[in-house]
Amino acid sequence: MSVLVTGGAGYIGSHMVWELLDKGEDVVVIDNLSTGFDWAVAPRAKFVLGDIGDMKLVTRVIEQNSVDTIIHFAGSVVVPESLEKPLEYYENNTVKTRNLIQVAVNTGIDKFIFSSTAAVYGAPMTSGPIREDAVLNPMSPYGSSKLMSEIMLRDTADAHGMRYVMLRYFNVAGCDPDRRTGQSTVGATHLIKIACEAALGKRSNMRVFGTDYETADGSCVRDFIHVSDLAAAHYAALNFLRQGGLKFTANCGYSRGYSVLEVVDAVQRISGNKFPVIRDQRRPGDIPALVANSHRIQSRLSWTPRFDDLDFIVETALAWERKLEGIRPAVAAG
Numbered sequence: 001m002s003v004l005v006t007g008g009a010g011y012i013g014s015h016m017v018w019e020l021l022d023k024g025e026d027v028v029v030i031d032n033l034s035t036g037f038d039w040a041v042a043p044r045a046k047f048v049l050g051d052i053g054d055m056k057l058v059t060r061v062i063e064q065n066s067v068d069t070i071i072h073f074a075g076s077v078v079v080p081e082s083l084e085k086p087l088e089y090y091e092n093n094t095v096k097t098r099n100l101i102q103v104a105v106n107t108g109i110d111k112f113i114f115s116s117t118a119a120v121y122g123a124p125m126t127s128g129p130i131r132e133d134a135v136l137n138p139m140s141p142y143g144s145s146k147l148m149s150e151i152m153l154r155d156t157a158d159a160h161g162m163r164y165v166m167l168r169y170f171n172v173a174g175c176d177p178d179r180r181t182g183q184s185t186v187g188a189t190h191l192i193k194i195a196c197e198a199a200l201g202k203r204s205n206m207r208v209f210g211t212d213y214e215t216a217d218g219s220c221v222r223d224f225i226h227v228s229d230l231a232a233a234h235y236a237a238l239n240f241l242r243q244g245g246l247k248f249t250a251n252c253g254y255s256r257g258y259s260v261l262e263v264v265d266a267v268q269r270i271s272g273n274k275f276p277v278i279r280d281q282r283r284p285g286d287i288p289a290l291v292a293n294s295h296r297i298q299s300r301l302s303w304t305p306r307f308d309d310l311d312f313i314v315e316t317a318l319a320w321e322r323k324l325e326g327i328r329p330a331v332a333a334g
């Protein structure tokens with residue numbers, strides 16, 4: 001049997017593929033390469049270029065590869081972009097997920113792991129760590145598009161006997177400690193990636209969006225989780241389902257927040273480059289503080305974080321950013 005990873009050419013998906021291969025699993029990837037890269041897919045995985053909304057294609061891939069589990073990463077992930085292009089987010093994240101779940105039902109898939117997000121909580125009532133039973137009140141089309149998919153998956157699972165895990169990611173960063181893959185997105189908007197690009201001179205400065213929030217230093221606060229810990233959490237989720245687990249929804253974070261300014265300081269310190277930082281207006285859609293309460297995942301899945309260390313996250317992100325300089329020209333030339 002094999003595991004289907006949608007979005008396996010993207011940032012988090014490509015780490016998941018390595019995690020599965022390292023554990024001896026057979027893996028097939030579907031990705032339309034809208035933001036991912038075929039070279040990011042580990043060579044031992046089978047890669048199919050295509051769209052997860054294409055029900056015929058997905059059916060064929062599942063049947064031909066004896067897939068019994070879907071880990072679904074493919075989707076659009078930028079909060080501010082979702083405010084400008086809501087229908088694109090509902091199409092990519094909700095409509096296509098609906099098609100994928102339909103194919104899963106048709107083909108008898110009984111294990112489904114879904115990439116959800118902290119954005120489903122919206123602006124939490126508390127500035128402290130958020131529990132999974134907090135009110136779900138997304139404040140962006142991105143968060144809404146993911147919450148709709150959570151609801152579809154829950155209802156379909158109840159009706160058709162499918163078992164599922166939904167993991168709500170907080171801020172994912174860093175790269176594979178062995179540097180086999182990393183965050184390669186062109187035109188990335190995520191904080192640590194942007195700061196690393198500035199540190200390596202790929203951009204002349206960076207902006208901090210909002211320093212007048214009601215937080216300790218006025219900038220937003222986020223819970224940064226290392227991408228390899230996140231991939232390991234999915235593997236623990238897979239084992240939970242294999243051992244008969246029925247349904248599970250959990251936050252993925254470290255229960256600890258860092259401010260945007262603290263992150264920028266860390267990147268400057270570790271890179272040794274005090275690049276210019278511009279204090280700018282607030283960015284639409286930003287939530288002041290988002291920190292996970294990660295008690296549930298740590299107590300119910302066999303998962304213990306290995307890289308709960310902002311410096312390590314930044315070191316690996318910087319290392320990948322340097323490695324990308326070598327990969328991109330080769331890809332462009334080839």
Ligand code: UFG
Pocket residue numbers: 077078079117118119120169170171172189190191192194206207208209210220221222223260283286290
């Ligand atoms: N930021 C800057 N300057 C930049 C980039 C980002 O100040 O150049 C700030 C943002 O304004 C925000 C913080 O850094 O305050 C984090 O922004 P990101 O764009 O890195 O990430 P988001 O918090 O917007 O979103 C991410 C994921 C979502 C997830 C969310 C949960 O993309 O999927 O984290 O915390 F829901």
